Amino acid sequence: MKKEYIDRLTTIVGSENISTEPLELEVYSRDPTIVRGMAEAVVWPTDPEQISKMMIFANDTKVPVYPRGAGSSLSGGPVPTKPGIVLSLERMNKIIDIDVDNLQFLAEAGVSIREINDALKSHNLFIPPDPASEVACTIGGCVANNAGGIHAVKYGTFEDWVLSLEVVLPTGEIINTGSKTSKSVSGYNLKGILTGSEGTLAIITKVRAKITAMPETRMITTAYFNTPEDAGRASFKIMVQGLNPAAIELLDKTTMNTISQYLKMEFPPSGAMLIIEFDGARNDVDMRMNKAEQICKDEGVIEVKVSQTEEESEKLWSARKKAFQSLAILGKTSILIEDITVPISKVPEMLRRIHEISKKHDTIVPTFGHVGDGNLHPHVLYNEDNQEEYDKAMAATDEIFKTAIELGGTISGEHGVGVLKRKFFPLEHDPKETELMKKVKQLFDPNNILNPNKIFPEDA
DSSP states (O other): OOOHHHHHHHHHGGGGGEOOOOHHHHTTTTTSSSSBBOOOOEEOSSSHHHHHHHHHHHHHOOOOEEEEESOOOSSSSSSOOOSSSSOOTTTOOOOOEEEEEEEEEETTTTTTTTHHHHHHHTTTOOOOOTTTTTTTOBBHHHHHHHHOOOOHHOOGGGGGEEEEEEEEEETSSSEEEEHHHHHOSSSHHHHHHHHHHTTOEEHHHHHHHEEEESSSSSEEEEEEOOOHOOOHHHHHHHHHHOOOOEEEEEEEEEHHHHHHHHHHHOOOOEEEEEEEEEEHHHHHHHHHHHHHHHHHHHOOOOHHHHHOOOHHHHHHHHHHTTTHHHHHGGSSEEEEOOBBOOOGGGGGHHHHHHHHHHTOOOOOOOOEEEEETEEEEEEEEOOOTOOOOHHHHHHHHHHHHHHHHHTTBBBBBBOOOTTTGGGGGGHOOHHHHHHHHHHHHHOOOTTTSSSOOSSSGGGG
């Protein structure tokens, strides 16, 4: 990047909030996926006015800007696909207000979900969406990707909790959109358009979101099955019986084995497990859990075990949230992390087809995910220096996406399209719909300088 550009950025954010050090550029040019880029500068603004000035500068110079929260994206979303500026929101990390009376909070974009829930705990309140990366992932990043998580099956994704947003537009204007009220149909729903836009339409700087009371009690049970399809059928029947679980998570045999080795945990011999959680009033939770256990028995469950303590429950959720990290045990250098979602009635078939695709292409595909709402995470593993393994992994990935669409599903339930899923976008969206989306992008970002080369395949 030209020295005069660095000087202008330094004037805007201060010398302590900009870096061109090669190691930092390398770190901020990637996320946990295989996608790699190269930033020319990393900046850490501390207020919306600095971001506004940066975006005006970027429009003048046509230098791309890539917003970034914690960098925990699983789609290549924040990776700089062209030389440009990575704009990190990490230092905008204050919780501004907790409004207990109106069950809402206001926070800067760089606050982590864990920090928010820790602050809410003393009020016996929480914000329910909880991605596995909650310790790190930021509220701004979660809203930008409309993240979900383990409890989305009952509580929904972040779009169900956002009340209003402060954002900086690609052209530099600062706007507020939304309301403090839980209902508002005054004008177009701009916060709805911005939620899930993957940092391509605006930079989120503040989020006002709803919160709710902690449930009186919660109960967790694990159910072990011979096959993932059996577990998928049990999950489907629990959902259609109206038992309203707070979570239903599936782990296949490969994932269970890696977690067992990684965390020194023992599971009964089985082909898949469900982790089922109910929350609410104690008597109601007991009744719903008993019905769920009976459904599992009807579907040939091998063993059902109810967690007896809070510590035991937390250990299970911690293990589930470390499923991704545990896959390192398998010794592969690269992972294609998928995020397909299918109608819940199609979950057993999708699980069966993933197993068949894995065998067909001789590729390891550990699968886990939020089976209660049909959101599955097959992870296609390979060694990047082995061309044959790479080709097999790509072929398996293609077939998994096509199968999900064939079954009436989507290519992404919560991770976003980013870079990794661009080529599959036309499987789900016809040209007219895509063209309309592009017009929205052009309206917000006429110079295409905010997180370019994301979502749409022809921008690859």
